[in-house]
Amino acid sequence: MNAVDLKKISKKFHQFTAVKEMNLAIQPGEIYGLLGPNGAGKSTTIKMICGVLPPSAGEGHVLGYDLQREGEKIKQHIGYMSQKFSLYEDLTVLENIRFFSNIYGLTKKQAKERMEQIIQMAGLEGRANQMTGHLSGGWKQRLALGCAIIHKPKLLILDEPTAGVDPVSRRLFWEMLYELSAQGITILVTTHYMDEAQSCDRVGFVFDGRKLLEGEPETLIKEMQLKNLEDVFIKLVEQETQMSVKTRFDKLSFIKEGEDAAL
Amino acid sequence: MQRFKHIVIKEALHIRRDRASMVMLIMMPVFFMLMFGYAVNTEVDHIYMGVLDNDHTYESRELVRTFTTSNYFELYSYYHDIKAIDTALDSGEIKTAIVIPKGYGSDPIESEIAFFVDGSDPTVARTALQSGSLIAQSQKGMTLQGNFRTTVWYNPSMESRQFTIPGLMGLIMQNITVMLTAFSLVRERERGTIEQLMVSPIKSYELIIGKMIPYVVIGNIDFLITIFFGMVWFNVPFRGSMALLLILGNAFIFSALAIGMLISTVSKNQLQAMQMSFLIILPSVLLSGFVFPRDAMPTFIYYIGYAIPLTYFLDILRGIIIKGVGFEIIWQQTLALTIMSILLLTIASIRFKKRLE
Numbered sequence: 001m002n003a004v005d006l007k008k009i010s011k012k013f014h015q016f017t018a019v020k021e022m023n024l025a026i027q028p029g030e031i032y033g034l035l036g037p038n039g040a041g042k043s044t045t046i047k048m049i050c051g052v053l054p055p056s057a058g059e060g061h062v063l064g065y066d067l068q069r070e071g072e073k074i075k076q077h078i079g080y081m082s083q084k085f086s087l088y089e090d091l092t093v094l095e096n097i098r099f100f101s102n103i104y105g106l107t108k109k110q111a112k113e114r115m116e117q118i119i120q121m122a123g124l125e126g127r128a129n130q131m132t133g134h135l136s137g138g139w140k141q142r143l144a145l146g147c148a149i150i151h152k153p154k155l156l157i158l159d160e161p162t163a164g165v166d167p168v169s170r171r172l173f174w175e176m177l178y179e180l181s182a183q184g185i186t187i188l189v190t191t192h193y194m195d196e197a198q199s200c201d202r203v204g205f206v207f208d209g210r211k212l213l214e215g216e217p218e219t220l221i222k223e224m225q226l227k228n229l230e231d232v233f234i235k236l237v238e239q240e241t242q243m244s245v246k247t248r249f250d251k252l253s254f255i256k257e258g259e260d261a262a263l
Numbered sequence: 264m265q266r267f268k269h270i271v272i273k274e275a276l277h278i279r280r281d282r283a284s285m286v287m288l289i290m291m292p293v294f295f296m297l298m299f300g301y302a303v304n305t306e307v308d309h310i311y312m313g314v315l316d317n318d319h320t321y322e323s324r325e326l327v328r329t330f331t332t333s334n335y336f337e338l339y340s341y342y343h344d345i346k347a348i349d350t351a352l353d354s355g356e357i358k359t360a361i362v363i364p365k366g367y368g369s370d371p372i373e374s375e376i377a378f379f380v381d382g383s384d385p386t387v388a389r390t391a392l393q394s395g396s397l398i399a400q401s402q403k404g405m406t407l408q409g410n411f412r413t414t415v416w417y418n419p420s421m422e423s424r425q426f427t428i429p430g431l432m433g434l435i436m437q438n439i440t441v442m443l444t445a446f447s448l449v450r451e452r453e454r455g456t457i458e459q460l461m462v463s464p465i466k467s468y469e470l471i472i473g474k475m476i477p478y479v480v481i482g483n484i485d486f487l488i489t490i491f492f493g494m495v496w497f498n499v500p501f502r503g504s505m506a507l508l509l510i511l512g513n514a515f516i517f518s519a520l521a522i523g524m525l526i527s528t529v530s531k532n533q534l535q536a537m538q539m540s541f542l543i544i545l546p547s548v549l550l551s552g553f554v555f556p557r558d559a560m561p562t563f564i565y566y567i568g569y570a571i572p573l574t575y576f577l578d579i580l581r582g583i584i585i586k587g588v589g590f591e592i593i594w595q596q597t598l599a600l601t602i603m604s605i606l607l608l609t610i611a612s613i614r615f616k617k618r619l620e
Contacts, residue, residue, distance in 0.1 A: 050462045072464060080462040084455035090280045091273070102269035103463050147459075157462075 001064055003028045003155050003186035004049055009058035009067070011044050018044040020209040021058065028154075031177065031187045033200035037237060041209040042190045046159055049188065051075050063154055076104070079153035083160035085140050087147060089133030093124055096132055097147060104151035118146035121176065138169030145176060149185070156180065158189040162196065174199060194230040205233065207240050266465055270473030274447070278477055288439070292485045295435045296492035303427040307390040311339040313357040315348050320368030326376070330361065335394040352381055359391045428499045429580040430553045432489040436512075437519050437573045438544055439485055443478040444523030445536045448615070453532055468612040471528075475520050475608075482516035483509075493584075502587030508580070511593070514600040515576040521607035522572070528615040547571045575599050 004026040011019040019041045026032045034042050047053040049062055051071030060067035065074045087096045097118055101111040119128055122142035124135075132140065141161065149156060158177075162170045174196065181187055189200065197203050197217065204214040213220065213236060217229050226232055278285065312330060316323050331338045339357045342348050351357045362377040378395050382388040448471070451457040460470060486509070494501050522543060530536040549555065550564065551573035557565055568574045575596035582588040582596075590597070 052461050075462055076464045078462070080459070082455075082458050084458065086454075086456045086459040088273070088277070088456055089454070091276055095273075095276060099269055099273050100459075100463070103266055103460075103465060105265060105464075 001028075002026060002061075003030070004032075004060075004062055004188065006045075006049075006060040006067075007058055009045075009048060009055045009060050011041075011048060011053065012056040018209055019048070019055075022206075022209070022211055024204065024211065026186060026188060028186050029181060029184050030202060031181050031189065031200045033197045033203040034188065034190045034206060035192075035197055035203055035233060036190075036206035040206045042206055043159060044209075045206070046157055046188070046190065049074075050078060050080055050157060076151075077153055077155065079148035079151070079156040081144050081148040081156075081158050081161050083163040085144060087132055087140070087144055089131065091132060092129050093119070093132055093135070093143060094128045096143065097150065100147040101150050106151060114150055118143075118150065122146050137165050138172065141165055141169065141173060142176065145173070149180065153185070155186045155188065158187065160190050160192065162191065162193065170196070194228065194233065197229050203229070205236050207237065212236055212240070267469045267473050270465070270470060271476045274474045275477040278481070288443070288481050288485065289488070291439055292435055292488040293492065295438070296431070296489055296496070299431050299435070300428060300492065300497050303431055307387050308335055309337045310335060310359055310387060310391050311357045312336040313339055313342050313348055313351050313360040315342045315345060315360065315362045317365045318363050318367040322368040322371055323363045326363060326367070326371075327361070329398055330395075333394060333398055335390065348379070352379060355381070357381075358384075358387055359395065361395075424497060425499050425585055426581070428493045428497050429584045430577055432493050433515070433551075433573055433576045433580050434548060434553050435489055436482070436486060436515065436576070437547065440478070440482045440516055440519035441523045441526070441540050441543060443481065444475055444520045445526040445530075445540045446523075446533055447474050447478070448524070448527035449530050449533055449536045467616045468608070471524055471608060471612050471615060475517075475524060478520055479513070479516055482520065483513065486512045486516065499584065501584055503583035504589070507590060508583045511579050511583075511590075511597050511600075512576075514597050514604070515572055515579070517604040518572040518600045518607065521604045521611065525607050525611040525614070528611045547573045550574070552577055569599075572600055572603055 002025045004024055006022055006024040008021040008023060009019060010017065010021055022041075022045060024045070034045065036042050044053065048055050048060070048067060051062065051065075051067065051074030054068055054071065062074045063077050065077075067074070088099070091099065094115065097115050098111065101114065106114070119125060122139060122145070124139060124143060127135070127139075132143065135143065145161070162173055165173070170193070177187055177189070189196075191197055200217065202214065202216055203220070205212045213232075215223075220232055221228060224232055224235065226235065314327050316327065327338065330336045336359065340351070342351065342360075345362065348357075348360045348362065352360060358381045360379040362379070364374050364376070367374045367376070376399065378399070380388050380391045380395070448457070451460070490505075490508070493499050523540070526536050526539045526543070530539055546567075547553075550557075550560075550568045551571050552568065553573070557568050557574070560568070578596045579593050582593045
């Protein structure tokens, strides 16, 4: 059974169709990267997989639960973390962890055990009673990941988790993801960093609500005879929009003219 | 149930951490009660009066003294001609004036005294006119014909304070409680923390009621403060059961918090929540019967009043405090508040769920 299994899933908002007949199959234990420009429909797809947004058409299962009817059950078994830090800054580290452990119905013993592990994993020893708002970006992000996996989810969904984080923290974060993946957790991640995308087992390119291409990063690069994943990404967008991404600085001739006129 | 409990705990922590807001929540009822308690006094006395005495006799001076010793009027100045009186009324330095004609002393009954009243503020004018004619009547030795005896119940001295202070308590309670919850959900939306809650197994009603509970406690503290200021500071006699008032007060606190919650689920940011709160608070000041008696309103407006929780709460407050009535008299108002609370919270929960999608 696939961890995520979408068949011709669509989502319409009034006139606008954000996702068009999307098929997506993610195997258990896989790290799957969902790539695409802003507004391509990545976030909508993720919201549907989280059980927050029911699809307008199509059929889908997440961890074996039906997307249309069993959203509540899906929520209990997935972990989610978004680009925006969504823990409480006016609560301490410990209070945040405790709140989420209780929201997912952990027993006192489980909660205590995992609290210690999460603090260790995030490198927050000795800072358990600090206000979360006072932590630096990397710590916040690792704490958010800790809270997202506190209930041992089988599927972890990460929406641009490393946006605006320094390179060291990003590397640390991905080390943690490999660790989780090795323990058998399926990971679905969206990102704009192509080095991160390259670390995924498989990636899928989404554009204008459709999935254009899918495969292992190395295979895709070879097939398209390009240097790296970034070039694959840009080439795909160029093909779709019939537009060159190359800068057209010559058109900005007024900059030079302005200089002359000023003299 | 565990989830619910921990939402309550989390919300209480937020409130405790926000010291400035905490102080505000306690100081607001104190400040409002003191400021408005003195301002809403509709009793008018010591109205400035100007006098033009053309008679200069013992009798004319006696007449002026009767006015000035009545407590309603205060002698501002003597004037020497009618023009000066006119100017003084125009400028507003005096609100009333009497003009005593020549020959008043020799024939008080037949001479015509002119009494001018500045009608621009009807409340002042009415009081001046009433007390003015009463004094004039007693002075001329006239008595009311027939055997007319009136008795005023509940508030025999007709002190306006006994009526306005309980109403003010209700109004202040409404203004504070609606605001409390109006910001609660929208704040999480602005900070982005709502996203993490959305993907968790929390049910929308657990979140909404859970977030509300700590504010019920604050609402009760504020209620005790307003009662203290009403009864002790402003000395309004309390005729009914305090326990009953405290219990029924919660029916109102719930309904007002529920309005705030609904605002919070509908608005996109704190500014919108603020605007919407005012949209509710301002009309309720007038339509609930706080200022103007609802009996005098046109039918349509009168019925709108029934949609405002404050209307029922004012009945409860005035009923228990001024009249000392029991639950058997105000159970309908309590029921209305309870139904309103349940209805508003249900709508808020459904709306919140819809908003997620």
